[in-house]
Amino acid sequence: MKKLKVSFYLKGDKKNQSGETTIYGKIFIGNDNSTFSTSKTILQERWSKTNGLKNTLRVDNEINLKNYLKSLVDGIEEKYIELIKTYSGDDDVTPLFLKQYCFDKNPEHKITILEIVNKHNEYFKKQVKKGDRAEGSLEKYERMGDVLLDYLQTKHKIKDINFDKINRQFVYGLDEFLRFERKHGKKFGLANNTTVKYIKNISVMVNYNITMGLIGTNPFSIYDGKLKEVDTTFLTLEELKRIENKIFSNRRLDIVKDIFLFSCYTSYAPVDVMNLTQGNYTLDEDCDNWLKTKRQKTNVKTNVLVIPPLKRIIDKYKNDPECIEENRLVPNRSNSNMNAYLKEIADLCGIDKNLTWYVGRHTFATTVALANGIPMEIISQIMGHKRITQTQHYAKLMDGTVKKHMKNLGSNFE
Incomplete structure (x- = not known):
């Protein structure tokens, strides 16, 4: 000094x-x-x-x-x-x-990185309150503040830093800290995709502050970390039927099973399932039942025709006191509770996979839709994807579907 x-x-x-x-x-x-x-x-x-x-x-x-x-x-x-x-x-x-x-009585204040985070999150809270964004997304951004504070205190021995001091060294130092030193449970270091998503989330926050005219540039735009494609977990038709046919005398597991199957037959993400009310359940001019809503994450319309296994779940809870009181199609359960109980269901059904609520969404794309010949464009619309490239990822997983189509192709050349 x-x-x-x-x-x-x-x-x-x-x-x-x-x-x-x-x-x-x-x-x-x-x-x-x-x-x-x-x-x-x-x-x-x-x-x-x-x-x-x-x-x-x-x-x-x-x-x-x-x-x-x-x-x-x-x-x-x-x-x-x-x-x-x-x-x-x-x-x-x-x-x-x-x-x-x-x-100086009124010194020029320089905005800090944690103020950048807080200003973004205050605006995001208003969006959540209005129903435009998901509570889970807010938690993701709020966690970003904790990650940054950990980095500042651990590597720089400070509690905050003026935003104009952030440079390439800071950005890639954060990447290194997340990959090798950030504590996650009992382990140290995060996976590549988690690291990249964290830094991209900061960049989103910075861009909001640029839009508001509080800062002029985004030092995180230089970051070139890439997401790696990972194998998506989904259920085969046999595994899906195994869960559907399993009878639970325990209401706790029975409800979790039904909510999970609801996602398997609609592609709805957890937040979208929990947002559904009786008003989303409608009849068209042909007297067919539909679920009509928008994905909270993308605000894209995700209308789904109600097929028989889905209708059985809706009818089952039509007179359920919990659903009537809260005007829901299915009972309300948190994501953490669902995932904990789904692991129990996987064990009881003899399924050796990491069963989470999101596996239901992936199962719809692969086993329910693609395997039954629904065109990629339709699946993309149902899932609320803004780009069909998001949906095409699932096509790579379906070797059985490829085999079926190639067999049909082969028969044309016999």
């Missing part, structure tokens, strides 16, 4: 009506300095005679003045240490910056 020094002197010959001269201070950091006024005055002869108030004093007003100047020095030293901790070093703390930090 560079040495800080504060000294006082009388500036010029200008005197007030009492014949006194203003005392000025000078802040030295390294070879740089900056001057400030103390707004206090003293007779030039008394300043000289007391060696700038350094000698032993007997006059009360001079004793008080000396104590005041000492308190100024103490305050400046305290602020200097505070800034050093904030900026993880003293290269960015100049005498002028320190003076402004200590004395």
Whole structure:
């Protein structure tokens, strides 16, 4: 840490009506300095005679003045240490910056990275409250603030950083921290896709603040981390029927089974299932039942024709007190509870897969839709995808479907 020094002197010959001269201070950091006024005055002869108030004093007003100047020095030293901790070093703390930090009544405030996160999340909360965005997405962005704070404290020994100090080193340092040092349960280091998603989430937050005119550029736009394609877990038709035919006397597991199957036959994500009310269940002119809604994540229409196994679930809970009270098609369960109980269901049904609520959505795309010849464009619309490339991922998983179509093709050339 560079040495800080504060000294006082009388500036010029200008005197007030009492014949006194203003005392000025000078802040030295390294070879740089900056001057400030103390707004206090003293007779030039008394300043000289007391060696700038350094000698032993007997006059009360001079004793008080000396104590005041000492308190100024103490305050400046305290602020200097505070800034050093904030900026993880003293290269960015100049005498002028320190003076402004200590004395300016309205110093120019520089927005910090955590303020960027908070401003985005405050807006996102309003969207969630209005029903435009999902609570789970908000939790994802709020968790980002904790991740950043962990990085700042662990690697930089600071609690926040001015946004204009973020550079390439900071961005890729965060990537390295997440991949190798971020604690996850009992392990250290996150998977590639989790790391990339975290940094892309920060970039989304920064872009919101650019839109609001609070900042001008996005330093995270240089990040070139790529998501790796991972194998998607889905149920085969035999596994799906195994769960559907399993009878549970336990209401807890029975409800979880039905909600999971609901996703298998609609493609709805957890938040979309929980948002469904009786008003989403309609009849068309042909007296066919439909579920009509929009995906909360993308705001894309996801209308689904109600097929028999889905109708059986809806009819089962039509008069359920829990659903009637909350005007729901199926009972309300949290994502964490669903996933915990689905693991239990997988064990009881002899399914050796990591069964989560989202497996239901993947099962619809592969086993329910693709395997039964529904065109990719229709599946994409049902699933609420904005781009068909999002849906095409599932086609790679269906070797059985490929075999069936190729066999049909082969028969044409016999």
